[in-house]
Amino acid sequence: MSLNTRSLKTSMHSIKTVFPKGDLFYLAVLALFLGVLLPMTLDIFRLNMVGKYLTYAFVAVGLVLCWGYGGILSLGQGVFFGLGGYCMAMFLKLESSDPESTKIQSTPGIPDFMDWNQITELPWFWEPFYSLPFTIIAIIAVPTIFAYIIAVAMFKRRVGGVYFAIITQAIASILTILIIGQQGYTGGVNGITDLRTLLGWDIRTDSAKYVLYYVNFVCLMACLLIAQFVRKSKLGRLLVAMRGREDRVRFSGYDVSSFKIFVFCLGAAFSAIGGAMFTLQVGFMSPSFVGIVPSIEMVIFCAVGGRLSIFGAVYGALLVNWAKTTFSESFPELWLFAMGALFIGVVMAFPSGLAGIYKSHVEPFILRSWQKLKQAKPQPPEPPTSVPEKAPPPKTTPQNAAQPHPIVLTGSISPVGK
Amino acid sequence: MFSDYTSAELLSIFAMQGFAGLILFSVFVLMALGLAIIFGQMGVINMAHGEFMILGAYVTYLISNLFATYLPSLFGIYFFIAMIISFVAAGALGALVEWSFIRFLYQRPLDTLLATWGLSLILQQVYRSVFGAREVGVTLPDWLMGSIPLTETIELPINGMFVMGLTLTIAVAVYLLMYKSRWGCQVRAVVQNRPMAAAVGINTARIDRITFALGCGIAGVAGSAFTMIGSTGPTAGQLYIVDTFLVVVFGGAASLLGTIASAFTISQAQSTMEFFLSGSMAKVLTLLTVVIILMIRPQGLFAMKVRK
């Protein structure tokens, strides 16, 4: 009794609750890796590419919460990524379409693609995007509100699982057709291109790319902190609970749909930030990031990283994209085989992704070496943070779900007897 | 828009448009039947469904070349043989796929989605490596490509009628197989209560494999038939996947009749809207309507209300 009370009291401490020792370590390693190691070793060209990959990590982190925790698989995350990206692109496009640089158009001062489509006046919904504060709000608000509408309609009516996945897929396909079809307002299939400056600051220079990389990095870290907070709050535990026993949660007095709506909107907001950062770093936005194929690819980033690990998701996004670039450079023919095999392999052999592999193989190894080291020298010579220097980047699974994915796994993998 | 036309012209156009809707309906049913079996009955989200269809199309292409080279006199009937071989080829590939990984994933529907998406990428690259990146043109027997003029304006396309006939045949066959045969009874038993079915001596693993193979085989036949109306290329399968899933889901996944009814509803809606609106907007509106109806009635149009 007294023992219980003591252990409970310690867990009341709030920072420790949000960041148990292990997670803090993983976060630090990730921050060092992205914030110091990569910028030191890569040239700006490669670093910019890493920055682009990291924008997908936002989506992957959101998917960990939605899919890994909430059990909601969305095949339409590209929609939110795209909406965020388009909001950013609209602002940048307006800035680069000042009357001076567009004076050869029949209507100077509007984006070039509108001029080509005989639009003579800026459409009303473009007007507010002259303002940066509005744009920043819109980047998060527009996709989140859209996600909210979808989520309310679906979750209040208990649409879930496969149905939700297919409906989100249909929405992705509708939005793509709309964007392409309404080219006068959206730039059509070419997207919104040739974005140059942000409040007069040229975003295409190498120095700007550095700055943007770090802005991106900071945003990602902020999203990770939010995700970690959610994960470790009671809401996180409720999501885990819901995935297995939705009815029980409901009959414990919770409005299950509101939690699903929340986590789906959060995932959408993360994706939207990723989309906006994508636009800034790549310099354009096009409907090819909205459709079904990119949306499914984003799911695989999350699955490769480990669907229950927010840190794993970041590594997953990096690894898959890096592999894609490398493979498609050296063996374009083999790339689709590799990607296909990756999908099947992750699902079949490593349902917990990189994070699972780390937990089951790398961590025990490190711990064993650590033990040996300790035995060899009575005094621990160095703090544990320097141990995995040579080991592959550490990944994590959340503490309270250290077993692989509980519902999707068969009984043979999960230690929980049924 | 109709003021310029005589009533006779209008009548014939509406007749034609109704017929176009029927062809679209047949196409949808053909696309969706295989998936309705795999997804509706087995719960496997087969994202490679389109690629199984394209396998059928490529088989048809190969057979047509074989006949053109070795048996030109029998070219007129090669299509029937091609359909049978397409069925067997897609079915065999389906059985192989089921054996190699789908069978491990029956409890994890969302994971079947990812794995079969991976499979679809691999198949696409296989097609590209074997047949080249370009689309291949499948030469059809002349009798299939003509039309029968009824009146001056009403002409019935033979390939459309062929697709309709084929759809009817396959739908009836599937219905008989699933609801009237002992095997179909076993399939439904396995779907509804796997442990119980196993306990009464049904070889569930075998049933699963054959069911999956059957679904893929039907996709193969569909692909073979679609060489008459669509393109055959490595990535052509992806064009069908969203529509196909929507048809199945809209009908209420577990019900074959629902699939057919839903194909009818969607095809009529789409062809009517296509006639009054431009093509892109018709497509958007159709998809949007389906999505909204699904939000209101998530169990699909024709699902049974069951006591849980």
Next chain:
Amino acid sequence: MTMQLKVNQRRLAFVHKLSRRWLAKAGLAVCAGWILGASAEVNTTGLAVTDKEVTVGILHSVTGTMAISETGSVQAEKLAIKQINAAGGVLGRQIKFIQEDGASDWPTFAEKSKKLLVNDKVAAVFGCWTSASRKAVLPIFEQYNGMLYYPTFYEGLEQSPNVIYTGQEATQQILAGIDWVVKEKGAKTFYLLGSDYIWPRTSNKIARKHIEKLGLKVVGEEYYPLGHTQFNSVINKIKLTKPDVIYAIVVGGSNVAFYKQLKAAGISLPKEKPLLLTISVTEDEILGIGGENMEGAYAAMKYFQSLDNPNNKAFVEAFKAEYGNNIVIGDVTQAAYLGPWLWKAAVEKAGSFDIDKVRAASPDIELTTAPEGYVKIHPNHHLWSKTRIGHALKDGQYKVVHETAELMEPDPFPKGYQ
């Protein structure tokens, strides 16, 4: 460079380290250029040019949905380079090419073009196919001052100092075709049909203006999403409106579906009731559609494989010798073939590989050996070219039935057609 340094002062130590490495590399390159004295004269901007070799880039999709279309262009560009090398190269240097895969993905195109320009320092890039990919790479070519030779016929509305457009822009293709059907076939009414994206929409807009200028009538205009495969409804509308000409700009897989369904619905193209005129179906596309389905249609383009002139005979022969007897050559393939030759001519006229000098030398470059006959670069970077009308035959070839008497002037921003 100064920008780089300025930023570095405010930056952490590792960036210093990085930029020092960067400086060292750049310094090395300068030294190398200085040692190879001869190359310095023809290359003052540090391009990848040695005494023996000059490096260029080829950037097309080898994988993904666009690979279907872009294969021919890659083949043509490689053939041209091979022939140029066999004839002694450019300014005495053999052309070496680096091929990159755009993977049908626009950011990948942007990334790869940056790699070619920044890392590989290529002297020219031959590549891109879709407008979207060109729009994606355009800012990069302008920023890093590269030279792109773009082969596809396209919608116009663009004129970049860093691009030479070797295909036709919309008015060149459209006006001649419509004039011909009006004059020779007595066409009075037109039905405009296209895939729903910028090229067909812009082209149809020009066509509509031109038709209306001629006092004739457009009886219908329709767009279907990319990849659409059901055309029975529009075929019924065509039957209802009974146009003299179906003006079709359908692309990709939709093409196959459209022509097959047209034939099955009893609209026999050889009867020319209505007549079908297209600007999107080259010999490449007929391979997929099937010659028997396309037979009797007319196409307006600048090149057909069956063109009867000595240049073309030699070209087709060489192409077949290289890639097999069954290969077909479409309009874009020929335009892609022109790229390396036009670049060679400009470099030799400028006596330098420097981008600025090549650009300055480009206007009025003539090519008398072009398979399509005679072409000349207009100051607006497009080509003067003739437009031909081809009549599709059952074997998948076009028979040329008409050819404009004069070279058509390229007009990417056609006044009165916008």
Next chain:
Amino acid sequence: MSDKNSVKDFVLSVEGLTVSFDGFKAVNDLSFYVEEGEIRVIIGPNGAGKTTVLDLICGKTKSTEGSIKFRGKELTKMTEHAIVHSGVGRKFQNPSIYEDLTVFENLELSFPRGRSVAGALFFRRDKEVLEAVEEVAETIFLHDQLHTTAGLLSHGQKQWLEIGMLLIQKPDLLMLDEPVAGMSVAERKRTAELLNRITKGRSVIVIEHDMQFVEDIAHRVTVMHQGKTLSEGSMERVKNDPKVIEVYLGH
């Protein structure tokens, strides 16, 4: 049915309740009333509609016709969580607990605070929560297992845990669907003890097949057959009802 008092004396009044699934009436014009502090047991053959009645009361299934009044509030129009908030707790037939979470977390999640999104996000484990969890854990014999993953508990312990998850909500009406199914004799005894203890001051509806257990706890028994009430009253009376013997107890 002698006890036709006015509505407000009852905790729960079910009147004319009907639900039909594609024409099949699982519950057909059912009426019964539960008094304050009463333990009501519903028995009946399989398929009689017992579980469906609980589903209807807690909102899991929507009724086709009829009314369910709980302390004067109409439940048929309310959402599930609102019904829970009004004081109805329900245990499922198979133990329905969060197997991936610990016993502590299971109970904590059921603690009636922080039920909104924001509430859950900023929920703190304070003294109140800890004490409530400790107290309930003791009641359900699991205070030594607080940090055990719930999936590792025995079947009986899982049943208790779920009862505990209801207790911590402090419901006025407790509905238990076969609480002793699959338990050993010793566990049954403890469960009966547990139920007798926890039912003080609240009303309980229990569905059970085990007649010995029913006799131990029931104040009144309702026998259901084909969606209708077949008989109602004390255990003694129901046992001797010839209709009941014919359809249920007889075999």
